[in-house]
Each structure stands twice: as C-alpha cells, then as structure tokens.
Amino acid sequence: MKPAPFVYQAPESLPAALDLLARHGAEAKVLAGGQSLIPVLNFRLAQPALLVDLNRIEGLAGVRRGPDGGLSIGAMTRQRAIEREPLVAEVAPLLAEAVPWIAHPQIRNRGTIGGSLAHADPAAELPAVMVALGARFRLAKSGGERWVEARDFYHGLFSTALEMDEILVEIAIPPLPLRTGCAFLEIARRHGDYAQAGLAAVVTLAEDGTCREARLVFLSVGDRPIETKTAAERLRGERLTADSIAAAAETAAGEIRPSTDVHASAEFKRHLAGVLAKRALRLASERAGGPA
Numbered sequence: 001m002k003p004a005p006f007v008y009q010a011p012e013s014l015p016a017a018l019d020l021l022a023r024h025g026a027e028a029k030v031l032a033g034g035q036s037l038i039p040v041l042n043f044r045l046a047q048p049a050l051l052v053d054l055n056r057i058e059g060l061a062g063v064r065r066g067p068d069g070g071l072s073i074g075a076m077t078r079q080r081a082i083e084r085e086p087l088v089a090e091v092a093p094l095l096a097e098a099v100p101w102i103a104h105p106q107i108r109n110r111g112t113i114g115g116s117l118a119h120a121d122p123a124a125e126l127p128a129v130m131v132a133l134g135a136r137f138r139l140a141k142s143g144g145e146r147w148v149e150a151r152d153f154y155h156g157l158f159s160t161a162l163e164m165d166e167i168l169v170e171i172a173i174p175p176l177p178l179r180t181g182c183a184f185l186e187i188a189r190r191h192g193d194y195a196q197a198g199l200a201a202v203v204t205l206a207e208d209g210t211c212r213e214a215r216l217v218f219l220s221v222g223d224r225p226i227e228t229k230t231a232a233e234r235l236r237g238e239r240l241t242a243d244s245i246a247a248a249a250e251t252a253a254g255e256i257r258p259s260t261d262v263h264a265s266a267e268f269k270r271h272l273a274g275v276l277a278k279r280a281l282r283l284a285s286e287r288a289g290g291p292a
Contacts, residue, residue, distance in 0.1 A: 003041035010053040014060065014140065014169065017052055021165040022142040024050045030167060031055070032076060032115035035107050060169060061112075063087055069175040071095075075114025075168045079126075080105065082113060092173050094133060094182035094200060098125045101184070104192045114168045117153075120160045120224065123194045127154060128219040129184065130171065131227055132200035138170035145169075154224040177213075179205040181287030183280040186219070187272050189263070195220045196264040197272035201280035203240065205288045211235040214248075214284075216277060221258040221269050228252040231277065240285040249277035 011017040021028050029048035031037055032055075040046045054060060060076035063085045071091050073082070082088050082099050089096040102108055102116075102125050116126045117137065130137075130150040137148050139162060153161050162168065176182070186198030198219040206212040214232040217225050231252035238244045253274035258266045 001042040001044065003038075004044055004047040006041075006048055007050045008053065009050060010056045012056045012058075014057055014167070015142070017054060017057060018140060018142040018165070018167065020050065020052050021167065025164045028052055028164075030118075032118075033078070033111040034115075035103075035111040036115060036119040036121070054167070060114075065091065066172055066174075071171075071173040073113055073171045073173070075117075075170060076112050077114075079108040079111045079113060079116070083108060091175060092133060094184055094202065095126075095129055095173070097182070098129045098184040098200065101125050101186055101191075101195075101198070113171060117171070118160060118162060118168045120154055120158050122157060122223050122225070123198075123220040125184070125186070125195075125198060125200075125219060128198065128200045128217045128225040130173075131225045132182075132202050132215045132217040133173050133176075134215075135174075136172045137168055138172070139163075139166045140169045141166045147172075151225075151227065157223040159224075176202075177204050179207075179212075179288050181205075181284040181289070183283040183287065185276050185280050185283075187276065194263055197221050197258075197269050197276060199273070199276040199280050201277070201284045203235075203281065203284040203288050203290070205240075205285070205290055209239060209290060211238050211240055214281070216248075216252055216280075218252075218256060218273055218276075220263070221256045221273055226256050228255040228277075230255055235281075240281060240290050245278055245281045245285070248281060249274045252277045 027049040031053045061074040066072040135150040186195040202215040204213045214235045216228045231248045258269035
C-alpha cells in the first residue's frame with residue numbers, strides 16, 4: 001500500500017511547526033519517529049493533506065534531570081536512547097525496565113517517546129508507565145502552552161487531550177519517594193508482539209514497613225491505560241504479605257473490563273491481570289525494601 005498524496009513540510013523551529021498546525025488544523029499530521037503513523041498512512045486509515053516532520057527541530061530531544069530532581073525528557077527522544085541512558089535507570093527505573101519490552105531494537109531506534117505517548121495505543125507500554133509514575137506532559141501551541149497530567153491525557157482508544165494545533169514537546173517525571181520500588185511485567189505470545197496484558201506497578205513503603213501508596217496501571221486490557229485504584233487503595237496501610245498481595249491482585253483483576261481481541265479472550269486477560277499483579281507487587285515490594 002502507498003499513502004494518499006500529501007504536502008510535506010519539515011520546519012526547523014518549533015514556532016514554525018506550530019504555525020503550520022494553527023493554519024491547517026485537522027488537515028495536518030505530525031511526524032515524529034513514524035513507527036505508528038507511516039503504517040497508518042500506507043493503509044490509508046489517515047489521509048492528511050499536510051505532513052509536518054519534526055525531525056529537523058533542535059531542542060525537542062534529550063534527557064536531563066528536572067528542577068525537582070526527576071526527569072525532563074524531550075518528546076523527540078528516541079526510545080533506544082532512553083533505553084541506554086544511565087540517568088533514566090537511576091531516576092526512573094520503571095521506565096528503564098519497560099522500554100526493552102517495546103517491539104524490537106529496529107523500532108526503538110526510530111520510535112520516539114512522544115510519538116508513542118501521543119499515538120495512545122492502549123497496548124503500548126509507555127502510556128501505562130507514565131500514568132504509574134505520575135508524569136506530566138507539556139503541550140505547546142501557537143501562542144501558548146499547558147501542562148497535562150498523564151492520567152488525564154488519555155481519553156479513549158487512540159484519543160488524547162491533544163488539540164489539533166498542539167504538539168507534545170516535553171515529559172516531566174517526578175522523583176520517586178524514598179522506599180519506593182517499581183516493576184514492569186507483560187505477557188505476549190512472543191517478545192515484541194502486542195502484549196496480551198501488561199502492568200506497571202509502583203509501591204512506596206512507610207517507615208514501619210506498611211504500604212504508604214501503590215499504583216497499578218495495566219495496558220492492553222482496555223481502551224487506555226487502566227489504573228486499578230480500588231486494588232491499590234486496598235493495600236494502603238497493610239504489610240505486603242502473600243495474603244494481602246493475593247487479595248489486591250484479585251481485586252485488580254475484578255476492576256478491569258477487557259474485551260476479547262485477536263491476542264486473547266477477555267477471560268484470559270483478567271486471569272493474566274491477576275497473575276501479573278501478584279508478581280509485580282511482590283517484586284516492587286522487594287525493591288522497596290519490604291519482605292521478600
């Protein structure tokens with residue numbers, strides 16, 4: 001398949017790119033790494049009149065420590081660069097653990113963090129990770145910008161808070177609290193395939209060893225990253241024993257409402273969610289300094 005005809009523009013500054021979007025609106029599409037957009041164009045599922053390529057714009061890529069001690073990541077940063085960046089492993093180990101699960105190295109060499117987040121595939125790893133980490137996204141448009149919490153960014157299947165004339169330009173990840181452990185797990189038929197189910201888990205322990213806070217965010221079990229808040233709340237104030245973890249995992253599996261797809265049935269996805277919750281909570285607890 002070949003894409004429908006379109007006009008190609010490769011601006012060299014962010015204001016120039018934003019001006020193009022402001023003038024063309026819904027007729028324009030933004031090209032970052034192209035790993036999601038190009039197949040969509042080739043199948044003619046999208047037929048924009050204008051393609052705005054961001055790859056010549058300086059300053060949209062890079063990983064640095066944020067002013068709060070967390071991470072600031074440019075939206076055009078390649079996923080492979082994040083995978084290899086020691087600062088990511090130090091400050092946001094959940095992100096470092098999740099990136100190798102994304103497709104294959106050839107895809108990660110070109111794919112960008114911002115492109116994946118903005119595409120909003122419910123089976124993608126990065127959206128779930130960002131919700132679990134409490135990340136914020138900076139969205140720019142001609143004449144202004146705004147920050148959006150990751151958990152408020154995703155509205156549904158391939159649907160986000162991005163307006164037609166906005167570009168996701170920066171991801172801010174706050175530092176993890178003391179005594180926090182993370183774990184990312186997913187199950188697929190083969191490594192690199194779409195996950196049948198996946199989970200990003202974050203656990204913070206109080207000084208007495210009880211759970212102060214937990215976040216469980218699933219991927220590939222709904223139309224967006226699914227945060228199981230009831231299961232997480234059930235752990236608050238509890239010691240993460242085998243029994244309390246099993247109870248929370250059962251609650252989490254009951255909270256999700258997956259649909260059957262070509263990868264797994266809804267019933268099997270719920271089963272996987274429970275299995276992943278047990279494994280991830282146990283691992284995150286151990287990493288936080290809790291009982292083995």
